[in-house]
Amino acid sequence: MRVRLIFVAVPTLLAFHVAPQLSAHSLIPRASSSTRHPRRAPLRFCVPNELNPSSNARWRGVAAAAAGGALVATAVNGVGYARASALLVLRAGLFVAPFVSAARLYRDNRRRAALVVALSAAARRFCTRPWQYLTIPLVAGAVGWITNYIAVEMIFEPREYLGLRLRTWPNNPAGLFCWQGIVPCKARVMAQRLCDLVTGKLLDVRQVFRRLDPDRVAELLTPGVDRIAEQVVAEMVPSGAGAAATAVGRAALRGLPASAQEELSALRHEYVAGLTRDMQRHVKELLDVDEVVVGGMVREKQLLVELFRRCGRVELDFLVNSGFGFGCLLGVVQMCLWIFYELPWTLAAGGAVVGYLTNWIALLLIFAPVEPRRFGPFVLQGLFLKRQHEVSEEFADCMTEKLLASETLWHNILTGRGSTRFAELLHERTAKFMAAAAAVLYGGAQPTEFATAEWWGRLERRVSGRTLELLPTQLPLIHAYVDEQLQLRETLKTNLRRLTPQEFEQVLHPVFQEDEFTLILVGAVLGLAVGWGQAAADARSKRMAAQGS
Numbered sequence: 001m002r003v004r005l006i007f008v009a010v011p012t013l014l015a016f017h018v019a020p021q022l023s024a025h026s027l028i029p030r031a032s033s034s035t036r037h038p039r040r041a042p043l044r045f046c047v048p049n050e051l052n053p054s055s056n057a058r059w060r061g062v063a064a065a066a067a068g069g070a071l072v073a074t075a076v077n078g079v080g081y082a083r084a085s086a087l088l089v090l091r092a093g094l095f096v097a098p099f100v101s102a103a104r105l106y107r108d109n110r111r112r113a114a115l116v117v118a119l120s121a122a123a124r125r126f127c128t129r130p131w132q133y134l135t136i137p138l139v140a141g142a143v144g145w146i147t148n149y150i151a152v153e154m155i156f157e158p159r160e161y162l163g164l165r166l167r168t169w170p171n172n173p174a175g176l177f178c179w180q181g182i183v184p185c186k187a188r189v190m191a192q193r194l195c196d197l198v199t200g201k202l203l204d205v206r207q208v209f210r211r212l213d214p215d216r217v218a219e220l221l222t223p224g225v226d227r228i229a230e231q232v233v234a235e236m237v238p239s240g241a242g243a244a245a246t247a248v249g250r251a252a253l254r255g256l257p258a259s260a261q262e263e264l265s266a267l268r269h270e271y272v273a274g275l276t277r278d279m280q281r282h283v284k285e286l287l288d289v290d291e292v293v294v295g296g297m298v299r300e301k302q303l304l305v306e307l308f309r310r311c312g313r314v315e316l317d318f319l320v321n322s323g324f325g326f327g328c329l330l331g332v333v334q335m336c337l338w339i340f341y342e343l344p345w346t347l348a349a350g351g352a353v354v355g356y357l358t359n360w361i362a363l364l365l366i367f368a369p370v371e372p373r374r375f376g377p378f379v380l381q382g383l384f385l386k387r388q389h390e391v392s393e394e395f396a397d398c399m400t401e402k403l404l405a406s407e408t409l410w411h412n413i414l415t416g417r418g419s420t421r422f423a424e425l426l427h428e429r430t431a432k433f434m435a436a437a438a439a440v441l442y443g444g445a446q447p448t449e450f451a452t453a454e455w456w457g458r459l460e461r462r463v464s465g466r467t468l469e470l471l472p473t474q475l476p477l478i479h480a481y482v483d484e485q486l487q488l489r490e491t492l493k494t495n496l497r498r499l500t501p502q503e504f505e506q507v508l509h510p511v512f513q514e515d516e517f518t519l520i521l522v523g524a525v526l527g528l529a530v531g532w533g534q535a536a537a538d539a540r541s542k543r544m545a546a547q548g549s
Helices: 002-026 055-077 080-109 109-128 130-156 187-202 207-210 214-236 244-255 258-281 287-299 301-311 313-340 344-367 388-403 406-415 419-443 452-474 478-485 487-499 500-506 509-515 518-549
Strands: 029-030 044-046 163-168 174-179 373-375 378-380
Touching: 029 214, 029 344, 055 080, 109 130, 130 344, 130 518, 163 518, 174 500, 174 518, 187 287, 187 301, 187 487, 207 378, 207 388, 214 258, 214 452, 214 478, 287 301, 287 388, 287 406, 313 344, 344 518, 388 500, 406 452, 406 478, 419 452, 478 487, 487 500, 500 509
Parallel strands: none
Antiparallel strands: 029 044, 163 174, 373 378
């Protein structure tokens, strides 16, 4: 921001300082050599000798340039109070200089006369082709809208490189004769930033998983555990005897005393509840939130694109639609410049400036100022930051619909980096359950009393391994409960609303920060092309008019 201010302020200050000295030289019109069409004659200027700037004026210009250079150096290299003071002086000078220059120009009678003559000539020129001049602001508005629209689309589209793709560079959307949307190209970088925000500021995974009630999970999952046990038993008996073995097993269980049946039921309940408590204690080892969020967004880039589009819907619409308004305002300036200096490069340069400034101003208003600032009766703040409460709800919805849903979390636990640790916990619980169940069935005898320890160990591993494979088929029984109990949506929404404006800005701003200059430069290039088109059309109309007359 400081650099942009400096690059705008310094040339402007110098121009306004020198303008009063040179304006009189350049504002006295001189007739064109062309006599065929006097009304369409280009406006040229001469410099009367009596109006040449004095040596004192030259020295004042040198002094102003030196002072401006000192201010720039202080603003760039200074620190603390010195830098702030230099920036303040530059801002004040940028505001005051045009008025000082106008006052100095008006005080001098000769310069005032030259100004009146030049304005009269410009008015006469405008009256000869009013509609052609009036189209300049409209075209500038169209240029602003189109360049902003293209800039927004280039943020998200295309999902893959489009073009010749002769060469590409990592994390760079612009390849050699090809382009990829900024968000899809930098999906991993942006997703990692969001994940850091979620895990660092918004979500405590251990605290969230403590909200699960192990007994309630056991109640919901018990029917699924029964089905898993029946299938494991059926697979372990000889082929063709699975149904018969299951029926015999059920009959044997029904024949047990009521106390034994209650003990087995309690063991089964404790098996699931104990595994849930183990998960709560070791959730940091089992669940990799980075893999859930970053991996999910990289695999399905549409999720990241949709997140940014939904959260920044209002700001993106403003970015596009404001291009027309800003473009029309800048087009008025461009029209005035074209009236005084009807040269082809002025329209082209004006188009580039319009394309550049419309993108830059719109991006600036979205995120600046970060903190609310009062200007008289008005309170100014970036458009995105004003909508913190609304965006927080949209962000929480996007994150929990697919990425942080129970199904996705369980899939990561069972197949992600923590799957080995979960398998160990499941095996420990399965071994305890099998040993305790065998003691109930065989009157307190230990399994090693009727089988070798090696055989029993192989059986435990086989049962726990098969249970791990079949567990995903029964997890839908608890997905609704897990989603409701974890309350991830409410947690994200509440904590996001508590962020400071500086922290909240990082939700959407990285989308534009990654290649902000590229987007603005695209606007400038498109504006330049349209400006040249305007200049070419104007030259063609002049040739046709000359031939017709």
